[in-house]
Amino acid sequence: MTELPEAVRSRLQPVNRTLETLETPAVLIDADVADANLRRWQERCDAAGLVNRPHIKTHRSVAWALRQVELGAKGITVQTVGEAEVMADAGIRDLFLTTMTFGAAKLARLGEVAKRTKLAVVADSQEAVDAVAGAAKAAGARIRVLVEIESGAGRCGLADPADIAGLAKHIAASEGLSFGGLMTYPAAGKRLQGEQVLQATIEACAAAGLDVPVVSSGGSPDMWKDDGLAPVTEYRAGTYIYNDRALLSRDTATPEQCAMTVLATVVSRPTAERAIIDAGSKALTSDLLGLNGHGQILEHPEAVIYALNEEHGMVDVSGCAVPPKVGDRIHVLPNHTCVVTNLFDRMYVVNDGKLAGALPVEARGKSI
């Protein structure tokens, strides 16, 4: 890539630094890699006949959300009302909120979003349905509600097909709401089990006289696998834009497809075995996702980030042929991109190996 996508290029803020002088810790995004990831996944969805509804929680960035829509995403998935507001402000008009909303103040904000977008949400209880119905009524807006289904991941969601069909009927009968279909997040490696649950539920809905317009599934680890997709009409994936060490460990991505690194500096070499870098839990988070160590140092694959303080990573460099020196700058592939994004006000965009500028993370902190 020499030409950055317009959605990204037009939102880049100038940075009075180069890659060599940028202060650490800093999040770097290789725009070429990220954009190729977006295009490859859109092609896969198109080929599979799946609606692509990417989860913007990974990047929390207007530029990348607009780019995803430009490449063919029908709309986006958001996880919070705050994310929905940021993306509605940016002009995105088709939103799916995959969490349930309670409390008058947040429901009022949800209603405002519904007035200016095509909004769908989820519910797994009558209370959740009634809450969103109240928001729709107060705003004079229409909201689609999908029933969230438990298909093996042990998150939210109803499991019994009769209960699900019952809640779907309650949605369909609620003023201001329409029954939008079914939504699930299958457990990794259990999408075939999820398919059985979905099929039984679709049958239960049909028996209750309900059409199921959308069957929405998600999850990054199995996103490239074809099994269990038969009833699925749309897919929610998030991490694929950047990928990370967790997806690498699951063979969902290759090292060349990882777009995010955290640039850090070696600040201390107190012993022959130990190095300290200036990226700690306030830069990498302590998310392990089952991995050993808090990220991978690309320049020193044998090094292990074995512990984090808030501003420091502790690195065992005893396995390194040429261990890092004080002052060295290194790149850390984080365990989990989505939580790293949320710690930084801006990410630095790298294009053709050069620092192109900074992108604001507009929805950073918007968990409310």
Next chain:
Amino acid sequence: MTELPEAVRSRLQPVNRTLETLETPAVLIDADVADANLRRWQERCDAAGLVNRPHIKTHRSVAWALRQVELGAKGITVQTVGEAEVMADAGIRDLFLTTMTFGAAKLARLGEVAKRTKLAVVADSQEAVDAVAGAAKAAGARIRVLVEIESGAGRCGLADPADIAGLAKHIAASEGLSFGGLMTYPAAGKRLQGEQVLQATIEACAAAGLDVPVVSSGGSPDMWKDDGLAPVTEYRAGTYIYNDRALLSRDTATPEQCAMTVLATVVSRPTAERAIIDAGSKALTSDLLGLNGHGQILEHPEAVIYALNEEHGMVDVSGCAVPPKVGDRIHVLPNHTCVVTNLFDRMYVVNDGKLAGALPVEARGKSI
């Protein structure tokens, strides 16, 4: 408390909500508890003849930093140049930065802070000393440098007294720098071991003709214990303002002394055993600090937050006599306050059981 401290009161932003209508997840700070924590620790330092130099990384808040200084803290401890800038902007003039700084851009910012404050930093290598000497020279400022000592915690720091005295001499001989003394962070429960290291080092410095003006120690778990303090002249504690579940588990604080909770809502009760709350890793972080579970629900002490997704906490409520219902609002005592602070733009101040307003977290995200 009916009267909030002026430093806090004058910085409160109005909030068009009550405690009952505030959107979740939200960080609540009981101002009465926090202020009592600050006063009690200042009294302890005064009684022990210790300079109190609180670590503002816990609250990252101008209001609370100013309150700490008003109550008797000689100055504050910061962990990053970004924190130092925020606190210098707020008028705090005595800063101790406990991390090492590399890279021209960040060193230039460090020099600017030194021009307008009484600044001390740490070093454990000649490279670190030379870097800060360059910053001092370029800014035309004087910076005190304390040698960081490894006394059992396995962080940064030199361990050999002769090496330490040698680095101290290098500092003393560097233009723009003065040797500020010794700094360490002892391992929890090993402060007596740390004392031996400090004593040996002080002797080595004396033998090299160097006075040791400051011996700075820190660490919250042992902060109320008297052992190992003989050579220590100042103490850096941070978490004591809010306390948290980790300090509770170490008997460093009582439940009544915990000032921070995360207000959350039960959004789903998919099974008899499981509840889902709207506080996940983007509100609580995944810091475990050796604990079981990701925080304690105050209203349901038997409940276990056994897993986190980004916006959801998974709660095992099978042990609860009266488990929470969908829509219930609950308070989570977080495992680790310092990282929770860093996820939120503002914290909500509670006074006499009522919402008094919001305080900005001015140094949120300032890890750079």
